[in-house]
Amino acid sequence: MSVSLTINGNPRTLEADPESPLLWALRDELGMTGTKFGCGIAACGACTVHWDGVPIRSCQTMVGDLEGAEITTIEGVGGRAAEAVKAAWTSLEVPQCGYCQSGQIMSAVALLSETPRPTDGDIDAAMDGNVCRCATYVRIRKAIHTAADMLEG
Amino acid sequence: MQTLSRIPGELTRPDRRTFLKLSAGAAGGLLLATRLTSAAYAQGTETEFEQPFLHIRPDNSVTILSKHLDKGQGTATGLTTLIADELDAAHDQMRVEFAPSNPDLYKNLIYGIQGTGGSSAMANSFLQYRQAGAAAKAMLVAAAARQWDVPASEIAVSQGVVSHASGHTARFGELAGLAAQEDVPAEPVLKTPEQWVYIGKAFPRLDVANKSSGSPDTFTMDFQPEGLLVAVVARPPRFGGKVASFDATAARNVPGVVDVFQIPSGVAVLARSTWPAIKGREALVVEWDDSAAEVRSSDAMIAELRDMTAEPGVMVHEVGDTGAAMEQAEKVVELDFDFPFLAHGPMEPLDIVLLFDGETAEFWYGCQSQTGDHAGAAESLGIGFDKVSINTIWAGGSFGRRSPPDRHPVIEICEVAKAMLTAGMAPVPVKVVWTREDDITGGYYRPMSAHKVRVGLDGEGSVTAFKYAIAAKSIIKGSAYEAVMMPNGVDPSMTEGAHDTSYAFPAMRVNQAFQETQVPVLWWRSVGHTHTAYVMEVTMDRIALETGKDPVAFRLEMIKDDPRKANVLRLAAEKAGWDTPLPEGRYRGVAVHKSFGSYVAEVAEISLRDDGTIKVEKVTAAVDCGVPINPDNIVAQVEGGIGYGLGAILRNQVTLAEGVVEETNFDTYEPLRISDMPEIEVHIVPSNEAPTGMGEPGTPPIGPAIANAVAAATGKWITSLPMAKAGLV
Numbered sequence: 001m002s003v004s005l006t007i008n009g010n011p012r013t014l015e016a017d018p019e020s021p022l023l024w025a026l027r028d029e030l031g032m033t034g035t036k037f038g039c040g041i042a043a044c045g046a047c048t049v050h051w052d053g054v055p056i057r058s059c060q061t062m063v064g065d066l067e068g069a070e071i072t073t074i075e076g077v078g079g080r081a082a083e084a085v086k087a088a089w090t091s092l093e094v095p096q097c098g099y100c101q102s103g104q105i106m107s108a109v110a111l112l113s114e115t116p117r118p119t120d121g122d123i124d125a126a127m128d129g130n131v132c133r134c135a136t137y138v139r140i141r142k143a144i145h146t147a148a149d150m151l152e153g
Numbered sequence: 154m155q156t157l158s159r160i161p162g163e164l165t166r167p168d169r170r171t172f173l174k175l176s177a178g179a180a181g182g183l184l185l186a187t188r189l190t191s192a193a194y195a196q197g198t199e200t201e202f203e204q205p206f207l208h209i210r211p212d213n214s215v216t217i218l219s220k221h222l223d224k225g226q227g228t229a230t231g232l233t234t235l236i237a238d239e240l241d242a243a244h245d246q247m248r249v250e251f252a253p254s255n256p257d258l259y260k261n262l263i264y265g266i267q268g269t270g271g272s273s274a275m276a277n278s279f280l281q282y283r284q285a286g287a288a289a290k291a292m293l294v295a296a297a298a299r300q301w302d303v304p305a306s307e308i309a310v311s312q313g314v315v316s317h318a319s320g321h322t323a324r325f326g327e328l329a330g331l332a333a334q335e336d337v338p339a340e341p342v343l344k345t346p347e348q349w350v351y352i353g354k355a356f357p358r359l360d361v362a363n364k365s366s367g368s369p370d371t372f373t374m375d376f377q378p379e380g381l382l383v384a385v386v387a388r389p390p391r392f393g394g395k396v397a398s399f400d401a402t403a404a405r406n407v408p409g410v411v412d413v414f415q416i417p418s419g420v421a422v423l424a425r426s427t428w429p430a431i432k433g434r435e436a437l438v439v440e441w442d443d444s445a446a447e448v449r450s451s452d453a454m455i456a457e458l459r460d461m462t463a464e465p466g467v468m469v470h471e472v473g474d475t476g477a478a479m480e481q482a483e484k485v486v487e488l489d490f491d492f493p494f495l496a497h498g499p500m501e502p503l504d505i506v507l508l509f510d511g512e513t514a515e516f517w518y519g520c521q522s523q524t525g526d527h528a529g530a531a532e533s534l535g536i537g538f539d540k541v542s543i544n545t546i547w548a549g550g551s552f553g554r555r556s557p558p559d560r561h562p563v564i565e566i567c568e569v570a571k572a573m574l575t576a577g578m579a580p581v582p583v584k585v586v587w588t589r590e591d592d593i594t595g596g597y598y599r600p601m602s603a604h605k606v607r608v609g610l611d612g613e614g615s616v617t618a619f620k621y622a623i624a625a626k627s628i629i630k631g632s633a634y635e636a637v638m639m640p641n642g643v644d645p646s647m648t649e650g651a652h653d654t655s656y657a658f659p660a661m662r663v664n665q666a667f668q669e670t671q672v673p674v675l676w677w678r679s680v681g682h683t684h685t686a687y688v689m690e691v692t693m694d695r696i697a698l699e700t701g702k703d704p705v706a707f708r709l710e711m712i713k714d715d716p717r718k719a720n721v722l723r724l725a726a727e728k729a730g731w732d733t734p735l736p737e738g739r740y741r742g743v744a745v746h747k748s749f750g751s752y753v754a755e756v757a758e759i760s761l762r763d764d765g766t767i768k769v770e771k772v773t774a775a776v777d778c779g780v781p782i783n784p785d786n787i788v789a790q791v792e793g794g795i796g797y798g799l800g801a802i803l804r805n806q807v808t809l810a811e812g813v814v815e816e817t818n819f820d821t822y823e824p825l826r827i828s829d830m831p832e833i834e835v836h837i838v839p840s841n842e843a844p845t846g847m848g849e850p851g852t853p854p855i856g857p858a859i860a861n862a863v864a865a866a867t868g869k870w871i872t873s874l875p876m877a878k879a880g881l882v
């Protein structure tokens with residue numbers, strides 16, 4: 001079956017089992033490996049992408065449901081919030097192993113796009129689904145606040 | 154799809170030419186056993202400067218070869234810092250690659266083989282990498298002196314620029330080829346600490362920009378060479394089980410599945426990509442033979458361990474006459490602890506890529522133990538050591554998981570590759586991927602353990618005797634490292650942090666007993682210290698309470714001949730405001746522990762919620778790891794080490810029901826999340842002592858610091874982990 005959708009602004013057609021997760025279509029069919037596999041059961045957030053700007057877990061999003069969808073991945077995420085988040089992530093040296101960070105960044109960008117000045121409570125709510133086994137959480141929190149400052153500045 | 158020559162990540166795979174050159178150097182009889190021989194390999198073309206540890210290219214880039222895997226602990230940047238400092242290079246010209254597997258050139262100077270672990274990377278490389286940088290700088294200076302016809306002593310080097318008062322200047326890249334022709338200095342002069350420009354100051358991480366942008370090919374999971382096939386393996390649900398029979402009919406019918414093979418570790422499903430491999434495995438029907446498997450439940454295994462702590466076991470350490478002192482004691486404090494199996498759960502599950510054509514083998518993965526894996530691969534594939542090459546790639550965490558002494562991930566992929574050739578397939582690269590379920594249920598856990606502590610006190614409340622017995626499966630016994638690490642039948646990794654404590658007990662005895670089980674066990678971030686720090690430091694608080702002393706003051710009294718330990722304890726206590734009253738509903742606990750040569754004290758502040766659960770509000774840490782090479786990275790490792798330990802002590806355990814693991818993924822083995830993470834403050838002791846590692850030492854003190862805070866809050870001593878079992882989470 002083929003599904004037509006937009007990925008990072010480009011029209012794409014996926015020839016894949018409709019019951020297969022978007023995660024593996026991105027990684028293995030399209031070679032877009034920035035979106036990571038961490039758990040496969042929506043429990044870690046490593047596979048987070050945006051569907052019409054809303055963060056979703058691509059490991060639990062089936063290709064068959066995506067006809068006409070607009071998907072954004074770490075490779076294509078742009079705009080002011082994304083630039084601020086990436087700059088804050090780099091300057092505060094958030095990543096350790098880095099494997100979770102695509103997902104962290106996608107969740108953080110979605111948060112800041114909705115809530116430009118998040119509280120710690122907002123951050124907990126938006127980011128709790130994103131596991132970091134290196135526990136870089138102190139810096140993730142700080143980087144989101146820093147990015148919020150940049151967006152205001 | 155990429156071609157095989159495509160290089161993962163920012164790293165460039167050392168090309169064959171370089172590899173052969175380096176190998177040829179080694180074969181020439183120059184061994185890297187002495188500290189300077191690295192420089193003896195200086196080679197180059199007319200425009201390049203190549204040594205085992207650094208290459209200078211005409212484009213002015215300086216690429217260092219990291220002999221250690223970077224799995225998030227910052228080692229690649231740490232090693233780069235050492236060379237950049239001695240070389241007086243600019244930060245933006247530095248690059249890093251991982252060294253090929255070559256024990257002569259790249260062995261860990263502590264272990265004698267190439268590999269990363271025991272927080273040893275900085276400790277063993279500190280002189281070696283600085284000498285490599287200093288030698289290269291001396292050669293650049295000599296080349297400039299010759300070129301400009303001025304005395305070398307008049308030449309200055311700063312921020313990647315070589316200059317002379319006459320007005321001559323050159324960048325490293327311009328001098329690289331000439332420098333390569335210069336003699337390698339026999340004794341390159343190292344900077345004094347006052348001359349350091351990066352060490353102890355700041356040298357930003359080289360990998361964070363890539364890791365903040367989803368850069369392709371950073372990890373093994375992302376490496377997709379042309380023609381790649383993906384395998385997942387159905388492994389026995391009980392440890393020690395075997396395949397009795399299997400039916401692959403349905404699996405073979407899954408579109409994308411290429412073949413199904415039985416291999417010694419289970420049944421491998423080979424597919425064109427990952428998802429069909431996973432679906433194919435789901436469709437497999439396997440009958441398992443559990444006749445030799447571990448079929449007990451974890452409760453029964455813990456009960457056995459508790460009984461074993463009452464047996465004499467193996468004597469690890471004895472000072473004084475513990476028996477007599479215990480008999481004369483006025484009072485004996487008794488504490489019994491037990492700790493569960495823990496999975497490592499690196500964010501990137503295990504994965505490995507191999508191309509084997511029957512004669513040569515090439516690997517790509519986050520290789521943590523190059524020499525062991527290399528030898529294991531050669532043996533398994535029946536080819537010479539020189540026919541195997543390993544390309545090390547950044548790893549998405551390890552925490553110990555990527556260096557099992559039995560090299561099972563390497564052996565398993567070798568079996569898959571051999572099966573592919575036997576089946577008549579043309580040689581193509583194959584990747585074995587572990588799913589999260591494979592990771593959590595797949596064993597190689599932090600050993601489950603039981604501990605019996607008896608502390609004798611005299612009439613004044615002074616400690617007169619300390620008896621500590623531990624029972625657990627030994628990580629070392631029966632492994633490839635037994636001969637080297639257990640010459641006296643003692644596994645020191647089991648009781649490290651206890652038998653070598655610097656608390657001055659007049660009499661002390663430490664025993665160990667080894668459980669036999671098929672459940673494979675493995676070092677987990679901080680190894681024996683994961684349990685001994687908890688036992689020792691909770692016991693110290695328990696004794697302090699018994700004798701009416703302040704926990705910090707009591708420890709300071711007991712620390713003898715260990716000023717660095719006392720110092721970090723004082724510093725953490727001071728910074729945490731130990732002597733100041735806490736707001737209503739807040740409680741503190743403290744712990745201090747030395748591991749892998751580094752000292753860490755942590756003061757935890759917690760609050761109690763109405764439902765009796767705890768919230769960890771803040772942790773104040775003080776660290777002494779000798780020369781703090783990259784202070785910000787040390788802070789990051791302490792933050793991460795605290796978070797890693799905290800998740801485990803709060804709620805993680807791997808349990809078995811009749812031998813089958815009950816936790817299967819991050820829903821049932823739930824990691825620490827951002828809402829659980831406390832505020833963390835880290836203070837680093839300035840030091841010119843030899844540097845020691847920081848990948849692990851932040852982890853051990855957090856458990857006991859929390860437990861001691863819980864005792865302060867509730868009067869309850871948590872001696873069985875995780876704390877969730879006591880309703881605290």
Ligand code: FES
Pocket residue numbers: 036037038039040041042043044045046047048057058059060
């Ligand atoms: S891989 Fe999708 S949430 Fe973990």
Ligand code: FES
Pocket residue numbers: 094095096097098099100101131132133134135136225500549550
């Ligand atoms: S940086 Fe390693 S898992 Fe987040």
